[in-house]
Amino acid sequence: MRPIETPKFKCSAGDPPVATNSPTSEQVKYTTCYMCACRCGIKVHLKNGEIRYIEGNREHPVNRGVLCAKGSAGIMQHYSPARLRKPLLRVGPRGAGEFREIEWDEALDIATLWLGRIRATDPKRLAFFTGRDQSQALTGWWASQFGTINYSAHGGFCSVNMAAAGLYTIGGSFWEFGEPDWRHTKYFLLFGVAEDHDSNPIKIGLSKLKARGAKFISVNPIRTGYSAIADEWIGIRPGTDGLFVLSLIHELLRSGKVDADFLARFTNAAWLVIQDEGAPDHGLFARQNDEPLAWDRRRNTLVRALDADASPSLVGERKLADGRRAVPVFELIARRYLDQRYSPDAVAAQTGISAATIKRIAAELAHAAFEQVIEIDQPWTDWTGRQHQRMTGRPVSMHAMRGISAHSNGFHTCRALHLLQALLGAIDTPGSFRYEPPFPRPIPPVAKPAGPAGPDKPLVGTPLGFPRGPEDLVVDVNGLPLRIDKAFSWEAPLAIHGMLHVVIANAFRADPYPIDTLFLYMTNMSWNSAMNTAETMRMLTERDASGEYRIPRIIYSDAYYSEMVAHSDLILPDTTYLERYDCMSLLDRPISDAEAAADAIRQPVVKPDRDVRPFQDVLIELGVRLKLPGLVDAAGKPKFPGLYPDYLVNHEPKPGIGLLAGWRGTNGECQGTGAANAHQLVKYADNGCFWRDPIPAEALYFKPWNRDYLNWAVKKGFLERPEPVFLQLYSETLQEFRLAALGHGRVRVPPMHRDRVATYFDPLPIWYAPFEEVSDRGDFPLHALTQRPMAMYHSWGAQNAWLRQIHGENRLHIHHQLARRLDIADDDWVTVSSAHSEITVQAKLTEGVNRDTVWTWNAIGKQPGAWNLAPGSPESRRGFLMNHLIRDLLPERDGGYRYANADPVTGQAAWYDLRVRIRKAAGHHSHSEPAFPPLNLPPLAERPDVLRYGAGFRSRETP
Numbered sequence: 001m002r003p004i005e006t007p008k009f010k011c012s013a014g015d016p017p018v019a020t021n022s023p024t025s026e027q028v029k030y031t032t033c034y035m036c037a038c039r040c041g042i043k044v045h046l047k048n049g050e051i052r053y054i055e056g057n058r059e060h061p062v063n064r065g066v067l068c069a070k071g072s073a074g075i076m077q078h079y080s081p082a083r084l085r086k087p088l089l090r091v092g093p094r095g096a097g098e099f100r101e102i103e104w105d106e107a108l109d110i111a112t113l114w115l116g117r118i119r120a121t122d123p124k125r126l127a128f129f130t131g132r133d134q135s136q137a138l139t140g141w142w143a144s145q146f147g148t149i150n151y152s153a154h155g156g157f158c159s160v161n162m163a164a165a166g167l168y169t170i171g172g173s174f175w176e177f178g179e180p181d182w183r184h185t186k187y188f189l190l191f192g193v194a195e196d197h198d199s200n201p202i203k204i205g206l207s208k209l210k211a212r213g214a215k216f217i218s219v220n221p222i223r224t225g226y227s228a229i230a231d232e233w234i235g236i237r238p239g240t241d242g243l244f245v246l247s248l249i250h251e252l253l254r255s256g257k258v259d260a261d262f263l264a265r266f267t268n269a270a271w272l273v274i275q276d277e278g279a280p281d282h283g284l285f286a287r288q289n290d291e292p293l294a295w296d297r298r299r300n301t302l303v304r305a306l307d308a309d310a311s312p313s314l315v316g317e318r319k320l321a322d323g324r325r326a327v328p329v330f331e332l333i334a335r336r337y338l339d340q341r342y343s344p345d346a347v348a349a350q351t352g353i354s355a356a357t358i359k360r361i362a363a364e365l366a367h368a369a370f371e372q373v374i375e376i377d378q379p380w381t382d383w384t385g386r387q388h389q390r391m392t393g394r395p396v397s398m399h400a401m402r403g404i405s406a407h408s409n410g411f412h413t414c415r416a417l418h419l420l421q422a423l424l425g426a427i428d429t430p431g432s433f434r435y436e437p438p439f440p441r442p443i444p445p446v447a448k449p450a451g452p453a454g455p456d457k458p459l460v461g462t463p464l465g466f467p468r469g470p471e472d473l474v475v476d477v478n479g480l481p482l483r484i485d486k487a488f489s490w491e492a493p494l495a496i497h498g499m500l501h502v503v504i505a506n507a508f509r510a511d512p513y514p515i516d517t518l519f520l521y522m523t524n525m526s527w528n529s530a531m532n533t534a535e536t537m538r539m540l541t542e543r544d545a546s547g548e549y550r551i552p553r554i555i556y557s558d559a560y561y562s563e564m565v566a567h568s569d570l571i572l573p574d575t576t577y578l579e580r581y582d583c584m585s586l587l588d589r590p591i592s593d594a595e596a597a598a599d600a601i602r603q604p605v606v607k608p609d610r611d612v613r614p615f616q617d618v619l620i621e622l623g624v625r626l627k628l629p630g631l632v633d634a635a636g637k638p639k640f641p642g643l644y645p646d647y648l649v650n651h652e653p654k655p656g657i658g659l660l661a662g663w664r665g666t667n668g669e670c671q672g673t674g675a676a677n678a679h680q681l682v683k684y685a686d687n688g689c690f691w692r693d694p695i696p697a698e699a700l701y702f703k704p705w706n707r708d709y710l711n712w713a714v715k716k717g718f719l720e721r722p723e724p725v726f727l728q729l730y731s732e733t734l735q736e737f738r739l740a741a742l743g744h745g746r747v748r749v750p751p752m753h754r755d756r757v758a759t760y761f762d763p764l765p766i767w768y769a770p771f772e773e774v775s776d777r778g779d780f781p782l783h784a785l786t787q788r789p790m791a792m793y794h795s796w797g798a799q800n801a802w803l804r805q806i807h808g809e810n811r812l813h814i815h816h817q818l819a820r821r822l823d824i825a826d827d828d829w830v831t832v833s834s835a836h837s838e839i840t841v842q843a844k845l846t847e848g849v850n851r852d853t854v855w856t857w858n859a860i861g862k863q864p865g866a867w868n869l870a871p872g873s874p875e876s877r878r879g880f881l882m883n884h885l886i887r888d889l890l891p892e893r894d895g896g897y898r899y900a901n902a903d904p905v906t907g908q909a910a911w912y913d914l915r916v917r918i919r920k921a922a923g924h925h926s927h928s929e930p931a932f933p934p935l936n937l938p939p940l941a942e943r944p945d946v947l948r949y950g951a952g953f954r955s956r957e958t959p
């Protein structure tokens with residue numbers, strides 16, 4: 001690297017020269033930001049081996065050089081005084097934070113001993129759950145090699161409703177798997193997206209919309225972040241988004257504003273559904289030779305629904321060959337949603353949105369979709385071989401996230417949203433929502449969840465998958481759950497991301513069985529990732545009659561000293577994101593956009609100055625010690641002696657397909673699929689740590705039905721076959737489950753779950769009041785929400801010296817009118833009660849919130865000592881968690897059974913269902929309650945009382 005010259009000037013003759021501008025850095029390394037989940041490209045400036053500053057990478061497809069406050073503050077995350085320094089073994093009682101430092105050999109010996117015993121007896125006694133890490137392609141694979149079905153990451157806590165509804169309806173999803181057509185959309189509806197989600201891409205996209213004058217409506221009970229710059233803010237009542245969407249559908253159907261051609265060609269709207277109440281195939285598709293049937297309105301006959309020459313009818317009742325009745329899906333849609341209970345007048349009071357507003361938005365959607373059509377002069381060919389001269393689209397797009405997802409009715413709300421998109425013909429057409437490769441995928445994706453393996457055996461498949469029907473559930477012969485979190489059981493059949501939020505509660509109660517070891521990575525389960533914080537701490541620390549902890553062993557890996565570290569037995573300290581390799585894989589969470597497939601890596605930009613190791617390396621080494629089949633060869637030698645970087649390059653789940661798709665082939669000549677390339681990581685590093693492969697112009701839209709796209713996706717290894725993906729507006733999979741609940745089929749549903757499955761497995765979207773609302777509305781009249789601030793990502797930010805200056809403490813935000821009624825002023829202390837617990841915190845009045853809702857920033861409050869914060873830090877005195885108020889299980893039902901506080905289809909944690917009441921707190925208060933005792937600290941870096949980062953630079957540079 002060429003040295004940068006420092007300009008030197010003399011004030012006057014004879015004066016010594018003065019350096020007016022010293023070079024910021026002597027070296028720049030590219031990597032990928034991990035201050036949130038958006039995966040922006042960054043350039044890290046280094047001097048004397050220290051990080052000087054972080055800059056956005058202008059060439060990077062995710063952020064195009066944009067860097068947010070969090071991204072810049074990555075320096076403080078890297079130099080955080082909370083960083084763990086060496087493996088730790090608990091010596092005091094759990095929760096006290098008393099540890100002794102041990103060597104890595106001892107740590108790995110202990111872990112191998114514990115895990116080896118489990119694997120040799122009953123592998124599912126290991127519960128291996130990870131948090132917001134981005135290496136699930138590795139961790140999931142490791143779990144299957146170990147042989148435990150008890151694995152998942154944090155999706156069940158976050159947004160599995162969004163993912164499952166998307167994957168079972170449109171073969172794709174929002175978040176990082178799809179995006180609005182920012183260049184062409186004219187009307188953009190954003191549902192429940194906090195400002196840190198898909199942060200820089202959405203910010204860049206919104207600036208494009210604003211520059212073009214497109215209309216942007218934000219539907220969100222809270223007006224901050226994106227909602228604050230929306231053209232219109234709809235402060236909806238939490239949990240009623242589905243009702244609002246179904247009312248929009250009602251209006252579109254009533255006014256005939258639907259895209260019949262799109263529905264007939266690209267969805268199952270014309271497929272005939274058997275109408276034979278009580279029969280075992282009632283509600284399934286009418287088929288001939290396994291192919292769905294439709295009614296041809298020109299030929300007046302039954303035809304194959306996928307017949308390219310058919311003119312399928314969307315309405316009417318038809319007679320099948322066996323004399324039974326059948327109707328097209330669209331007829332069922334029209335019958336259901338034209339009902340007056342979905343009319344704007346009927347839903348206005350429940351949603352808090354006036355009937356006039358709902359009618360206007362429906363009319364505006366229709367106007368944008370049908371009167372402002374976008375035409376792109378680009379020929380394309382559909383899956384039947386028909387040529388189209390132009391790409392014609394509906395410039396209406398939508399995006400949604402956890403705000404609609406984290407409710408007990410979230411799955412159906414997300415499905416309703418996809419139905420609305422499809423009715424408008426606004427899926428992967430110019431101007432609308434667009435898939436990002438490797439999506440779209442078959443509906444549902446092909447992998448099914450694996451069942452348990454025997455001792456010393458790997459799973460046959462992966463722990464997480466996509467059930468197609470009752471026979472794919474992970475249950476025993478009596479229909480009882482086999483997984484510790486009860487995912488893929490009758491309690492949550494489509495829990496495709498697992499149910500992290502109930503693992504501790506279930507393990508504590510030995511329901512359905514006790515576990516031996518809880519192995520966690522990067523998830524603060526005893527604090528802000530618990531739905532029920534104090535109770536979770538109790539479960540982690542309570543002993544049984546023999547004096548043993550009810551969860552006997554806990555192994556935890558993280559880079560920082562958190563509440564979860566204090567509640568664990570063996571700590572395997574991780575590096576920061578600037579000290580290791582990571583992989584944003586197309587098999588997992590890629591960085592693709594709608595116009596290209598893309599993936600990325602992180603590479604170490606500095607060496608650890610502590611005795612810590614990348615968790616991925618540790619996991620591979622543990623696998624070798626345990627002799628897991630994928631990790632050792634026949635002679636028992638490591639298959640990946642170079643640890644994670646070696647695995648990234650050389651592991652192939654299928655021949656020619658690896659974790660990284662770029663520069664495959666011996667010489668890097670292949671893109672997508674190809675042989676492993678020993679120099680692949682160097683290629684990535686030389687290219688700014690990312691790879692991007694543009695989709696050909698003729699394949700850019702209509703991806704699920706575009707012959708060129710399907711062929712391209714097969715060539716790249718994203719699809720097995722170039723088969724079209726028809727949107728499943730009516731879900732036969734859901735109907736299969738419902739039929740089982742009604743007593744049909746081979747698989748029997750345990751009696752206690754039958755009504756629940758029959759009710760919530762409706763093949764068309766439904767809306768029902770969130771469960772907490774049904775039980776608590778009278779006593780707890782308010783909704784309570786949390787959201788992450790723009791400047792912080794979960795609790796990580798609360799240890800970051802720069803970001804703490806933006807949010808060092810949080811308040812409960814209350815609407816002015818509500819506050820006036822309750823005689824509450826700014827900074828007053830208020831007591832917030834739920835059916836579960838109570839907190840006392842300070843208030844902040846606002847206009848920007850739904851009047852029946854209170855809210856706060858997420859994960860700012862800390863237990864004293866956690867993150868190595870100073871005693872009396874604002875985070876531990878005035879910060880607080882709403883999590884204390886949320887229960888993990890719903891109230892007891894007849895027979896004593898308690899369901900998870902979750903969506904009944906997917907098991908998504910329903911923490912946005914929370915209902916509370918508030919009152920002005922009695923007496924004097926100086927800190928938030930509940931308060932927790934200070935944690936002891938293991939050896940950590942000295943915590944500076946006054947931050948002078950950079951002062952050292954100058955002193956070292958001054959001669």
Ligand code: SF4
Pocket residue numbers: 033034035036037038039040063066067068069070071072199200
């Ligand atoms: S949006 Fe997220 S990934 Fe991008 S710079 Fe900010 S913190 Fe980093």
